[in-house]
Amino acid sequence: MDRRKIAVDWAESSRPLRILDIGCGEGLACGQLLKLHPGWQIMGIDAVESEVEKAKGLTPNAVFVHAPFPGLPEDFPLPEGGFDCVMLTEVIEHLPNPGIALEEIHSLLCPGGTVIISTPNAISLMNQARHYFQRIGKRIKRINAEPIDIITQNGHLTSFDVFTLARLLKYCGFKVEKYQFSSWTTKLYPPFQDTIIIKARRVGMDEVEVEETQM
Numbered sequence: 664m665d666r667r668k669i670a671v672d673w674a675e676s677s678r679p680l681r682i683l684d685i686g687c688g689e690g691l692a693c694g695q696l697l698k699l700h701p702g703w704q705i706m707g708i709d710a711v712e713s714e715v716e717k718a719k720g721l722t723p724n725a726v727f728v729h730a731p732f733p734g735l736p737e738d739f740p741l742p743e744g745g746f747d748c749v750m751l752t753e754v755i756e757h758l759p760n761p762g763i764a765l766e767e768i769h770s771l772l773c774p775g776g777t778v779i780i781s782t783p784n785a786i787s788l789m790n791q792a793r794h795y796f797q798r799i800g801k802r803i804k805r806i807n808a809e810p811i812d813i814i815t816q817n818g819h820l821t822s823f824d825v826f827t828l829a830r831l832l833k834y835c836g837f838k839v840e841k842y843q844f845s846s847w848t849t850k851l852y853p854p855f856q857d858t859i860i861i862k863a864r865r866v867g868m869d870e871v872e873v874e875e876t877q878m
Contacts (some may be wrong), residue, residue, distance in 0.1 A: 666781040666845045666858045670752050671695045673779050673841065673862050679747030680704060683771060685732050686754035690718030693725040704742055708732060733760070733767040745773040752781040756819045765835035772865045778837060781860045784844065785822035788855045825859050837863035 687707025705725040715729040829839045846856035
Protein backbone atom coordinates (compact mmCIF):
# COMPACT_ATOMS: atom_id res chain seq x y z
CA MET A 664 0.00 0.00 0.00
CA ASP A 665 1.16 3.55 -0.77
CA ARG A 666 2.78 5.02 2.34
CA ARG A 667 1.25 8.43 1.56
CA LYS A 668 -2.24 6.90 1.47
CA ILE A 669 -1.63 5.23 4.83
CA ALA A 670 -0.49 8.53 6.34
CA VAL A 671 -3.54 10.35 4.95
CA ASP A 672 -5.89 7.62 6.20
CA TRP A 673 -4.37 7.80 9.69
CA ALA A 674 -4.56 11.58 9.76
CA GLU A 675 -8.23 11.35 8.79
CA SER A 676 -9.04 8.72 11.39
CA SER A 677 -7.81 10.93 14.23
CA ARG A 678 -10.30 13.63 13.13
CA PRO A 679 -7.98 16.63 13.39
CA LEU A 680 -8.84 20.11 12.16
CA ARG A 681 -5.34 21.56 11.79
CA ILE A 682 -2.66 19.58 9.96
CA LEU A 683 0.94 20.45 9.13
CA ASP A 684 2.75 18.47 6.43
CA ILE A 685 6.52 18.90 6.83
CA GLY A 686 8.46 18.26 3.64
CA CYS A 687 5.21 18.53 1.71
CA GLY A 688 6.80 18.56 -1.75
CA GLU A 689 4.13 19.32 -4.33
CA GLY A 690 1.43 19.11 -1.67
CA LEU A 691 -0.16 15.84 -2.82
CA ALA A 692 -1.06 14.68 0.70
CA CYS A 693 -2.45 18.13 1.55
CA GLY A 694 -4.62 17.99 -1.56
CA GLN A 695 -5.95 14.53 -0.67
CA LEU A 696 -6.90 15.68 2.82
CA LEU A 697 -8.67 18.80 1.58
CA LYS A 698 -10.73 16.76 -0.87
CA LEU A 699 -11.94 14.66 2.06
CA HIS A 700 -12.40 17.57 4.47
CA PRO A 701 -12.66 20.98 2.76
CA GLY A 702 -13.10 22.78 6.08
CA TRP A 703 -9.85 21.64 7.66
CA GLN A 704 -6.85 23.95 8.05
CA ILE A 705 -4.06 22.35 6.04
CA MET A 706 -0.54 23.76 5.89
CA GLY A 707 2.54 22.43 4.15
CA ILE A 708 6.15 23.50 4.45
CA ASP A 709 9.15 22.55 2.35
CA ALA A 710 12.77 23.67 2.16
CA VAL A 711 12.69 23.65 -1.66
CA GLU A 712 11.04 26.81 -2.97
CA SER A 713 10.17 25.36 -6.39
CA GLU A 714 8.19 22.54 -4.72
CA VAL A 715 6.24 25.06 -2.63
CA GLU A 716 5.32 27.04 -5.74
CA LYS A 717 4.05 23.86 -7.44
CA ALA A 718 2.01 23.01 -4.35
CA LYS A 719 0.38 26.45 -4.33
CA GLY A 720 -0.72 25.93 -7.93
CA LEU A 721 -2.04 22.40 -7.39
CA THR A 722 -3.84 23.00 -4.07
CA PRO A 723 -4.73 26.69 -3.73
CA ASN A 724 -7.01 26.13 -0.71
CA ALA A 725 -4.11 25.01 1.49
CA VAL A 726 -1.37 27.24 2.91
CA PHE A 727 2.16 26.49 1.73
CA VAL A 728 5.30 28.07 3.16
CA HIS A 729 8.90 27.92 2.04
CA ALA A 730 10.76 27.34 5.30
CA PRO A 731 13.59 25.26 6.79
CA PHE A 732 12.95 22.45 9.23
CA PRO A 733 13.94 22.10 11.97
CA GLY A 734 14.53 25.74 12.81
CA LEU A 735 11.26 27.39 11.78
CA PRO A 736 11.42 31.21 11.89
CA GLU A 737 9.86 32.99 14.85
CA ASP A 738 7.19 34.57 12.63
CA PHE A 739 6.02 31.18 11.29
CA PRO A 740 2.20 31.44 10.91
CA LEU A 741 1.05 28.96 13.56
CA PRO A 742 -2.69 28.43 14.10
CA GLU A 743 -3.98 29.24 17.57
CA GLY A 744 -3.42 26.29 19.87
CA GLY A 745 -0.99 24.60 17.53
CA PHE A 746 -1.61 21.66 15.20
CA ASP A 747 -3.71 18.57 15.81
CA CYS A 748 -1.52 16.45 13.54
CA VAL A 749 1.93 16.76 11.96
CA MET A 750 2.87 14.55 9.01
CA LEU A 751 6.51 13.71 8.29
CA THR A 752 6.62 11.31 5.33
CA GLU A 753 10.00 10.24 3.94
CA VAL A 754 11.71 13.21 5.61
CA ILE A 755 13.23 12.20 8.95
CA GLU A 756 15.97 10.10 7.31
CA HIS A 757 17.27 13.24 5.54
CA LEU A 758 17.69 15.25 8.74
CA PRO A 759 21.08 15.45 10.48
CA ASN A 760 19.40 15.86 13.90
CA PRO A 761 16.11 13.92 13.95
CA GLY A 762 15.75 14.26 17.73
CA ILE A 763 15.79 18.05 17.48
CA ALA A 764 13.20 17.81 14.70
CA LEU A 765 10.88 15.68 16.86
CA GLU A 766 11.25 18.06 19.81
CA GLU A 767 10.21 20.94 17.54
CA ILE A 768 7.23 18.90 16.31
CA HIS A 769 6.31 18.25 19.95
CA SER A 770 6.15 22.00 20.52
CA LEU A 771 4.06 22.54 17.36
CA LEU A 772 1.37 20.06 18.43
CA CYS A 773 -1.51 20.79 20.76
CA PRO A 774 -1.77 18.56 23.88
CA GLY A 775 -2.70 15.06 22.73
CA GLY A 776 -1.83 15.87 19.12
CA THR A 777 -0.31 13.22 16.87
CA VAL A 778 2.67 12.87 14.56
CA ILE A 779 2.62 10.47 11.61
CA ILE A 780 6.02 9.41 10.28
CA SER A 781 7.04 7.21 7.38
CA THR A 782 10.66 6.29 6.73
CA PRO A 783 12.64 3.54 4.96
CA ASN A 784 13.08 0.43 7.08
CA ALA A 785 16.77 -0.05 7.93
CA ILE A 786 16.41 -3.85 8.10
CA SER A 787 14.24 -4.31 5.01
CA LEU A 788 15.12 -7.05 2.57
CA MET A 789 15.96 -4.40 -0.02
CA ASN A 790 18.41 -2.62 2.30
CA GLN A 791 20.05 -5.89 3.31
CA ALA A 792 20.47 -6.88 -0.35
CA ARG A 793 21.88 -3.44 -1.17
CA HIS A 794 24.60 -3.85 1.45
CA TYR A 795 25.31 -7.43 0.41
CA PHE A 796 25.79 -6.83 -3.31
CA GLN A 797 27.43 -3.40 -3.50
CA ARG A 798 31.10 -2.66 -3.01
CA ILE A 799 31.18 -0.78 0.27
CA GLY A 800 34.58 0.86 -0.27
CA LYS A 801 33.53 2.15 -3.69
CA ARG A 802 30.27 3.51 -2.27
CA ILE A 803 32.09 5.32 0.55
CA LYS A 804 34.38 6.98 -2.01
CA ARG A 805 31.28 8.18 -3.86
CA ILE A 806 29.83 9.54 -0.61
CA ASN A 807 33.07 11.36 0.15
CA ALA A 808 32.87 13.03 -3.27
CA GLU A 809 29.22 14.11 -2.90
CA PRO A 810 28.49 17.82 -2.45
CA ILE A 811 26.80 18.70 0.82
CA ASP A 812 23.33 20.09 0.13
CA ILE A 813 22.30 21.86 3.33
CA ILE A 814 18.81 22.64 1.99
CA THR A 815 17.47 19.40 0.54
CA GLN A 816 19.80 16.79 2.12
CA ASN A 817 19.37 14.50 -0.87
CA GLY A 818 21.15 11.57 0.80
CA HIS A 819 19.89 9.60 3.78
CA LEU A 820 21.74 10.67 6.92
CA THR A 821 20.00 8.43 9.45
CA SER A 822 18.19 5.11 9.33
CA PHE A 823 15.69 3.44 11.63
CA ASP A 824 14.08 0.14 12.34
CA VAL A 825 10.72 0.17 14.11
CA PHE A 826 12.31 -0.17 17.57
CA THR A 827 14.86 2.64 17.25
CA LEU A 828 12.20 5.01 15.87
CA ALA A 829 9.79 4.13 18.68
CA ARG A 830 12.54 4.69 21.24
CA LEU A 831 13.47 8.10 19.77
CA LEU A 832 9.82 9.13 19.79
CA LYS A 833 9.52 8.17 23.45
CA TYR A 834 12.68 10.13 24.27
CA CYS A 835 11.16 13.22 22.61
CA GLY A 836 7.84 13.02 24.49
CA PHE A 837 5.66 10.78 22.32
CA LYS A 838 3.90 7.45 22.77
CA VAL A 839 3.54 5.16 19.76
CA GLU A 840 -0.10 4.22 19.20
CA LYS A 841 0.00 2.54 15.82
CA TYR A 842 2.53 1.15 13.35
CA GLN A 843 2.48 -0.56 9.98
CA PHE A 844 4.90 -1.77 7.35
CA SER A 845 4.53 -1.10 3.64
CA SER A 846 6.38 -2.47 0.64
CA TRP A 847 6.78 -1.78 -3.05
CA THR A 848 8.74 -4.97 -3.70
CA THR A 849 7.75 -7.80 -1.37
CA LYS A 850 4.94 -9.20 0.74
CA LEU A 851 7.32 -11.01 3.06
CA TYR A 852 7.22 -10.94 6.85
CA PRO A 853 6.26 -7.30 7.60
CA PRO A 854 9.40 -6.26 9.57
CA PHE A 855 11.41 -6.96 6.38
CA GLN A 856 9.26 -4.72 4.19
CA ASP A 857 10.55 -1.45 2.76
CA THR A 858 8.82 1.26 4.80
CA ILE A 859 7.84 1.91 8.43
CA ILE A 860 4.78 4.06 9.16
CA ILE A 861 4.26 5.13 12.79
CA LYS A 862 1.61 7.22 14.52
CA ALA A 863 2.51 8.63 17.94
CA ARG A 864 0.70 10.88 20.42
CA ARG A 865 2.23 13.89 22.17
CA VAL A 866 2.42 13.23 25.90
CA GLY A 867 4.28 14.69 28.85
CA MET A 868 7.43 12.96 30.06
CA ASP A 869 5.73 12.12 33.37
CA GLU A 870 2.97 10.30 31.46
CA VAL A 871 5.53 8.28 29.48
CA GLU A 872 7.24 7.17 32.69
CA VAL A 873 3.95 6.20 34.42
CA GLU A 874 2.76 4.21 31.42
CA GLU A 875 6.10 2.42 31.19
CA THR A 876 5.91 1.24 34.80
CA GLN A 877 2.41 -0.12 34.22
CA MET A 878 3.37 -2.22 31.17
